[in-house]
Amino acid sequence: MPPSTETAAPAVPPPAQTGLGGVAMGRPHDGRLLRRMTRIVVAAWTVAIAASLYLNLNPIYEHASAGGIAGTAAASHFTIWLFGIAGIALAVRHLHRQLARREVELSELELSAKVFDDSLQGIAITDVQGRILRVNPMFTGITGFAADEVIGRPIAILASESEPSEGGNGMWRQLRAEGGWVGEAWLQRKNGDVFAVWQSASAIDGAAGEHLSYIFMFQDITDRKLFSSRLEQLAHYDPLTHLPNRRLLADRVGHAIQRAGRNQGRHALLFIDLDRFKRINDTVGHAAGDQLLTVIAGRLTECVRASDTVARLGGDEFAVLLEDIHGPGDAERVAEKVLAALAAPVLLEDREWYVGASIGIGLSPKDGEDMASLLKNADTAMYRAKADGRHCFRFFNEDMAASAALQVARETALRLAIQNQAFSLEYQPQVELASGRVVGVEALIRWRQDGHPVAPLEFIPLAEETGLIVAIGRWVLATACQDIADLRRAGHGDLKLAVNISAIELKQLDFVEQVVLALAETGLPAASLELEITESTMMEDITRVASVLDSLSAMGVGAAIDDFGTGYSSLAYLKQLPVDHLKIDRSFVRDVPRDMEDSTIVRAVLTMSRTFGLKVVAEGIETEEQMAFLRESGCQIGQGYLISHPLPLAALTAWLAARPG
Ligand SMILES: Nc1nc2c(ncn2[C@@H]2O[C@H](COP(=O)(O)O[C@H]3[C@@H](O)[C@H](n4cnc5c(=O)[nH]c(N)nc54)O[C@@H]3COP(=O)(O)O)[C@@H](O)[C@H]2O)c(=O)[nH]1
Numbered sequence: 206m207p208p209s210t211e212t213a214a215p216a217v218p219p220p221a222q223t224g225l226g227g228v229a230m231g232r233p234h235d236g237r238l239l240r241r242m243t244r245i246v247v248a249a250w251t252v253a254i255a256a257s258l259y260l261n262l263n264p265i266y267e268h269a270s271a272g273g274i275a276g277t278a279a280a281s282h283f284t285i286w287l288f289g290i291a292g293i294a295l296a297v298r299h300l301h302r303q304l305a306r307r308e309v310e311l312s313e314l315e316l317s318a319k320v321f322d323d324s325l326q327g328i329a330i331t332d333v334q335g336r337i338l339r340v341n342p343m344f345t346g347i348t349g350f351a352a353d354e355v356i357g358r359p360i361a362i363l364a365s366e367s368e369p370s371e372g373g374n375g376m377w378r379q380l381r382a383e384g385g386w387v388g389e390a391w392l393q394r395k396n397g398d399v400f401a402v403w404q405s406a407s408a409i410d411g412a413a414g415e416h417l418s419y420i421f422m423f424q425d426i427t428d429r430k431l432f433s434s435r436l437e438q439l440a441h442y443d444p445l446t447h448l449p450n451r452r453l454l455a456d457r458v459g460h461a462i463q464r465a466g467r468n469q470g471r472h473a474l475l476f477i478d479l480d481r482f483k484r485i486n487d488t489v490g491h492a493a494g495d496q497l498l499t500v501i502a503g504r505l506t507e508c509v510r511a512s513d514t515v516a517r518l519g520g521d522e523f524a525v526l527l528e529d530i531h532g533p534g535d536a537e538r539v540a541e542k543v544l545a546a547l548a549a550p551v552l553l554e555d556r557e558w559y560v561g562a563s564i565g566i567g568l569s570p571k572d573g574e575d576m577a578s579l580l581k582n583a584d585t586a587m588y589r590a591k592a593d594g595r596h597c598f599r600f601f602n603e604d605m606a607a608s609a610a611l612q613v614a615r616e617t618a619l620r621l622a623i624q625n626q627a628f629s630l631e632y633q634p635q636v637e638l639a640s641g642r643v644v645g646v647e648a649l650i651r652w653r654q655d656g657h658p659v660a661p662l663e664f665i666p667l668a669e670e671t672g673l674i675v676a677i678g679r680w681v682l683a684t685a686c687q688d689i690a691d692l693r694r695a696g697h698g699d700l701k702l703a704v705n706i707s708a709i710e711l712k713q714l715d716f717v718e719q720v721v722l723a724l725a726e727t728g729l730p731a732a733s734l735e736l737e738i739t740e741s742t743m744m745e746d747i748t749r750v751a752s753v754l755d756s757l758s759a760m761g762v763g764a765a766i767d768d769f770g771t772g773y774s775s776l777a778y779l780k781q782l783p784v785d786h787l788k789i790d791r792s793f794v795r796d797v798p799r800d801m802e803d804s805t806i807v808r809a810v811l812t813m814s815r816t817f818g819l820k821v822v823a824e825g826i827e828t829e830e831q832m833a834f835l836r837e838s839g840c841q842i843g844q845g846y847l848i849s850h851p852l853p854l855a856a857l858t859a860w861l862a863a864r865p866g
Pocket residue numbers: 633647648649650660661662665678681705706707767768788791824825826827844845846847851
């Protein structure tokens with residue numbers, strides 16, 4: 206819209222010639238045309254009568270008549286009359302054509318006026334100084350200004366004070382130089398509301414090409430603009446934290462790398478994964494989890510410069526793009542700042558929660574020259590940070606890439622192993638220390654990859670990470686229940702079975718159902734099955750674990766706390782769970798009775814367990830000394846290489862058969 210500094214100028218004729226607005230409608234030319242036709246008819250007859258009189262009075266006529274040429278004179282007389290009438294006919298025809306042309310012109314004027322009045326666009330006609338001459342009804346509809354409130358005032362009264370327009374003085378320059386301008390502008394309504402328009406301005410030219418006036422036509426596009434900005438927001442920003450999303454981050458990384466190529470610049474991408482977020486989410490619920498993510502987003506933003514990008518990749522994963530850094534030291538400083546910011550507690554539901562984060566750092570161009578490779582490498586480094594104890598940061602290096610590649614190959618092999626049923630089970634006997642009687646066996650999975658055994662401690666964590674543990678666990682449970690049910694039927698009627706269960710398996714909604722199914726299909730009595738759950742799994746979500754174990758306990762299925770002593774949890778806390786056995790971790794058994802401290806711990810655990818009515822299983826017994834110490838200290842059950850290594854089913858059958866009693 207025009208600036209309000211336009212000065213007065215000579216009056217310009219109103220644009221009636223354009224046929225736009227304000228043109229007096231009706232038939233202004235009809236009377237004039239009739240008068241003109243009458244004048245022509247009167248003139249033609251006057252000429253004819255005058256000619257006739259002239260011929261009758263003329264001496265040539267008389268001479269011709271006397272000379273016998275009266276017939277010729279009469280013919281001339283007739284010819285003159287004929288011409289008079291023909292002249293009149295021609296005049297009438299000409300006037301008729303004129304009338305028809307006028308008719309067409311008038312229809313066009315009417316049409317233009319109708320278009321002006323009914324247009325869905327606001328239209329204002331101004332003089333060359335920008336003073337409003339006419340406006341249409343839609344102008345009033347959009348701006349709120351009635352015609353008499355704006356006529357004679359500069360069109361700049363519509364210009365928005367708060368929103369800069371694309372046009373302004375530039376629009377006037379172009380309009381005057383080229384006779385037209387099209388673009389977006391922000392205008393202001395009479396009530397002060399600012400709105401966006403798509404506007405065209407064009408000049409109306411006089412005969413010599415000079416500008417007589419200008420027409421401004423505009424359309425309110427505020428809703429469309431709001432809609433597209435909402436779409437833009439949805440496409441590029443995370444709806445919860447309002448941080449840029451993965452897509453926008455990719456754009457920014459792309460641009461940064463492009464610029465870096467030209468300027469030899471360096472950038473860093475920090476991949477941030479919150480530690481323990483899931484536990485908080487599961488404990489206090491998703492609404493509180495969302496609140497926590499919003500707090501974290503705010504803290505991350507405070508750790509970086511305005512020119513850097515903090516993005517949420519999804520879930521509890523964030524990324525920070527640091528542009529134009531001087532070297533790895535800059536990234537290190539930001540990572541330390543982030544760790545410090547995230548170490549502070551977050552207050553949720555009147556309780557303080559600690560999250561922490563694991564950070565992987567990728568440097569561009571060294572670790573990737575596009576978003577995909579830079580993010581992948583930062584992600585790999587983040588996993589190393591997690592593996593190294595969490596709440597720390599690691600820079601990506603090529604060794605990590607090699608071990609990540611190995612991990613991928615392992616994962617593929619693990620999937621194939623499930624498909625090809627390449628796992629087997631071994632059973633390690635558990636005996637009553639006082640009597641030496643075999644009370645049960647623990648099922649332990651085995652996997653040979655290309656003929657080489659892979660230790661469970663190597664592939665079980667990978668199976669847990671990838672979720673493959675669910676399928677593997679189902680196979681273990683079904684196979685072990687079948688094997689032990691068969692052994693019981695073959696004469697070892699008292700034999701019990703212990704099966705290791707991962708946290709991921711316990712979280713499956715149909716876990717209880719799967720246990721019931723395995724028992725039903727194999728005929729193993731519920732009371733013969735015991736699930737070994739590690740102390741850390743129990744602590745991870747004690748409410749959920751309690752609910753699952755309660756359901757199973759109601760059917761008679763037992764539970765044991767595995768690796769006890771490694772999770773620093775209180776036995777009193779764990780006793781809230783329906784647990785029957787406690788397995789002292791073999792790291793405590795290894796050095797008894799020589800190590801005083803371990804011996805004291807083992808004795809204390811045994812005393813406490815008695816108080817809570819729990820039976821204790823000591824694992825990893827390798828020597829007679831250890832066995833004697835445990836027996837004397839009151840440990841009821843033992844398991845270890847001294848008694849037997851884990852055995853395949855056939856070997857176990859033979860071992861059981863060879864055992865006295
Ligand atoms: N979710 C599942 N986890 C499983 C399953 N099978 C095994 N596992 C987990 O892997 C851990 C390691 O198992 P493994 O390598 O088989 O080791 C077991 C025994 O071989 C070993 N053991 C037994 N006696 C001794 C001993 O005297 N000395 C010694 N150095 N090691 C010994 O201990 C492991 C059994 O430990 P635990 O389960 O704590 O009783 C294993 O710990 C499971 O967590 C599976 O099917 N599902």
